[in-house]
Every structure is written in structure tokens, then in C-alpha cells.
Amino acid sequence: MxxxxxxxxxxxxxxxxxxxxxxxxxxxxxxxxxxxxxxxxxxxxxxxxxxxxxxxxxxxxxxxxxxxxxRDVEYIGADGKTFASGPMGAAHPDPDGPxxxxxxxxxxxxxxxxxxxxxxxxxxxxxxxxxxxxxxxxxxxxxxxxxxxxxxxxxxxxxxxxxxxxxxxxxPEFSGVTLVYGYTRDPSVPTVQDTCRLITGGVVCTTSPENETFWAAVVPGPPDDRPWLEVLAAQVAGTDIPRRVITAEQDDVLATGIHHLxxxxxxxxxxxxxxxxxxxxxxxxxxxxxxxxxxxxxxxxxxxxxxxxxxxxxxxxxxxxxxxxxxxxxxxxxxxVRTPEEARENARPEVRAWLYEHEIHWNEVIVP
Missing domain, CATH: 3.50.50.60 (FAD/NAD(P)-binding domain)
Structure with a gap:
């Protein structure tokens, strides 16, 4: 064998x-x-x-x-208002994902x-x-x-x-940015179930049914010993939801450098x-x-x-x-994605249909 x-x-x-x-x-x-x-x-x-x-x-x-x-995605402005939203892969028959x-x-x-x-x-x-x-x-x-x-x-x-x-x-080469991410159960964080929220200011977050919010943000520079929450607080100053996420009581905050080929x-x-x-x-x-x-x-x-x-x-x-x-x-x-108009376009399910609707049929025979 x-x-x-x-x-x-x-x-x-x-x-x-x-x-x-x-x-x-x-x-x-x-x-x-x-x-x-x-x-x-x-x-x-x-x-x-x-x-x-x-x-x-x-x-x-x-x-x-x-x-x-x-299941869903929301694009949110710095003022906390949603300007685009929709399901991720609306036409996909998957009952379980994402x-x-x-x-x-x-x-x-x-x-x-x-x-x-x-x-x-x-x-x-x-x-x-x-x-x-x-x-x-x-x-x-x-x-x-x-x-x-x-x-x-x-x-x-x-x-x-x-x-x-x-x-x-x-x-691999360093991309020039670090991904900072964390987890919080602070009840002051505004949450929406079953939804990934992409927020102006660079924060992405989603909340579990147990009200644990998973969040991430990209910061310029290498993954050094900077006080990440302070760096992010300055980066998202003047925003609503990102500021509340970053200033919440955190369970874990970690950072990793992003590399690419x-x-x-x-x-x-x-x-x-x-x-x-x-x-x-x-x-x-x-x-x-x-x-x-x-x-x-x-x-x-x-x-x-x-x-x-x-x-x-x-x-x-x-x-x-x-x-x-x-x-x-x-x-x-x-x-x-640089503008709200581009975000609205990106939020349309059909834009990524070729990604999400890809299916593998195990019994299909691969022809060399």
C-alpha cells in the first residue's frame, strides 16, 4: 500500500x-x-x-x-452605521457555513x-x-x-x-504590517450574532453565541514589543465600534507579522x-x-x-x-477596498460566488 x-x-x-x-x-x-x-x-x-x-x-x-x-457580513462606517451588508455566498446551499x-x-x-x-x-x-x-x-x-x-x-x-x-x-517576505488580534467577553462591546463586521478604522470582529467577541486589526510595522492596545487605540481614535472593541477588557491580545510570497x-x-x-x-x-x-x-x-x-x-x-x-x-x-462604494460592491454575494460556490465531488474521476 x-x-x-x-x-x-x-x-x-x-x-x-x-x-x-x-x-x-x-x-x-x-x-x-x-x-x-x-x-x-x-x-x-x-x-x-x-x-x-x-x-x-x-x-x-x-x-x-x-x-x-x-453567515452574514456588515460593512460599518466610523460612525458605527452600517452602509453595506448581506449574506456570504447567498446562493450557496451550505447549511452549516461559514x-x-x-x-x-x-x-x-x-x-x-x-x-x-x-x-x-x-x-x-x-x-x-x-x-x-x-x-x-x-x-x-x-x-x-x-x-x-x-x-x-x-x-x-x-x-x-x-x-x-x-x-x-x-x-516569504514581510508585508510591512502586523495582524493584532484578541478575544473579549466585555459586555460593553456592541455585538450582532451570526455576523462578521468589517469596520472603517481597520477592525474586523464577530461574536460567538457565548458572547465572546473575536477581533482583529492590521497595524503598520513589525510584530515587536509595542503596547498593541495603545497603538490600536490611537489608530481607531474618532471611531465608534472599533474604539469600544479596543478599549474593552481583553482576555487575550496577540500579534503576528504578515508575510507573503x-x-x-x-x-x-x-x-x-x-x-x-x-x-x-x-x-x-x-x-x-x-x-x-x-x-x-x-x-x-x-x-x-x-x-x-x-x-x-x-x-x-x-x-x-x-x-x-x-x-x-x-x-x-x-x-x-478603499471607499464605501467599493465596499458595497465587495459585499455583493455574487462578487465572490466563484470562491464560495466551489464544490468538490469525491466520486469524480481526475483525468491527467
């Missing part, structure tokens, strides 16, 4: 292991960190297309249980489902090199090795696998190694699509391996299917 080495136990890694398992391919996930998913982590949204990918591999239920629905969830909870949901199915996850395994012979042999920082028929690089922004596939692959990767694979998720393409946080696109990658890769006998041809089919969609997303989010 074909066996895969999956580098990285995050969203893409765990989902790839689940998808390959459904396709009849065994795998072992190698996670660099000693434990997985136990940090606070940023929050994210699994959009309709991400939920569709999870349903294709029967992994939607544990994610639904660990998340809450956020879902809001902390990144760590998504890791844990997928890893837990993988372990429930008998999947293997080894922690403390940081990849340093890989050699291709008749199979592929991975070497880890602790000196251990592992052999498989192919290797999947699900190792994120700072992917080691990316450089092993292509020595000239572009390296300066150009699209020309090669996602070689004869026995292939990339998924952020290792292959980086989606801007403003798109709320990083997790969903990664989940799509995982399922389509498994289908290609299932249906195309030769691995390199299977990987080529996977890149042929996935790269144009990733590039279209990159081009879409490269166009910033």
Missing part, C-alpha cells in the same frame, strides 16, 4: 492525511512542535468552500462542533478526527532534508529518518519542503514531493480564505493520487487544477 510522509500537522497536514486515508493511502504526519494545537492562535473562518471540502472527506462534523456559524473558529481549535478538531480513524501523528519532528531514491527518505532535526512513497509539504509559510523541491523558490511558485512538486496550503501559496488574511483553500488543496491532491497511477503525473494534475484558483484569489485580494 502507498504510504505518504506529511510534513506539518496543521490544517493542511491533518486534512491531507484524512483525505489520503479516504483514498486508500496510509500516511504519517510529522509535526515540528512538541505538541499540536495547544496555543491560543489567531481566529479564522472556514468559508462555504472549505466546509464543502471537509464534507467531501467526512470531516465536517468535528469542525462544526468546535466552531460557530457566521464557521468561525480559533486556529488551534481547528487543528485539534482535525487531528482528533485523524487519530479517531487510526491515523498517526509524531510530534517534535522538524524536517531538515529529504532524499529521493526509489522512494523518499526524510531526515529530521533530531536525527531520525522516515521512508515513504511520497512526501507532502504541509509545513506552512516557512516551508522547508518548498526549498527542497526548488532551490530557487521565492522566500513575492510571486507565484512555478513548481509545486517534483517526482516524489508536493506542496499544499501556505507552503504552495499564501492567501492574504483579508480574504478569509487561507484555511478553506488549504482544505481544497488537501482533498484535490488525494483525489489526484487516487486516480492517476504515476505520482509525478498525479502531482502535475493537482497543480494544473489548483494553481489557477490560487492565483485568481491572490489577484482578487491584491485590490484593496
Amino acid at each position: 502507498t504510504h505518504a510522509l506529511i510534513i506539518g500537522g496543521g490544517i493542511a497536514g491533518a486534512a491531507t492525511a484524512l483525505a489520503l486515508g479516504k483514498a486508500g493511502v496510509t500516511s504519517t504526519v510529522y509535526e515540528a512542535y512538541p505538541t499540536g494545537g495547544d496555543d491560543v492562535g489567531a481566529w479564522l473562518m472556514v468559508m462555504h468552500n472549505g466546509m464543502d471540502a471537509l464534507r467531501a472527506i467526512d470531516a465536517d462534523k468535528p469542525v462544526i462542533e468546535a466552531s460557530f456559524r457566521t 464557521r468561525t473558529i480559533k486556529r488551534a481549535d481547528l487543528y485539534l478538531a482535525l487531528q482528533g478526527e485523524l487519530e479517531r480513524r487510526g491515523g498517526k501523528i509524531e510530534h517534535g519532528k522538524r524536517l531538515v532534508s529529504a532524499e529521493i531514491t526509489d522512494r523518499v527518505v526524510a531526515t529530521f532535526e533530531d536525527g531520525g529518518t522516515a521512508k515513504g512513497d511520497f512526501l507532502v509539504g504541509a509545513d506552512g509559510v516557512w516551508s522547508t519542503t518548498r526549498g527542497l523541491i526548488d532551490l530557487d523558490a521565492p522566500k 513575492p510571486h507565484a511558485l512555478p513548481r509545486w512538486h517534483n517526482s516524489r514531493m508536493v506542496l499544499v496550503g501556505d507552503a504552495a501559496h499564501l492567501s492574504a488574511t483579508s480574504a478569509a480564505q487561507g484555511a478553506s483553500i488549504a482544505l481544497e488543496d488537501s482533498v484535490i491532491l488525494a483525489m489526484c493520487v487516487r486516480d492517476v497511477p504515476d505520482l509525478e503525473r498525479a502531482f502535475a494534475a493537482y497543480q494544473r487544477i489548483r494553481a489557477p484558483r490560487a492565483q485568481r484569489l491572490a489577484e482578487m485580494v491584491a485590490k484593496p
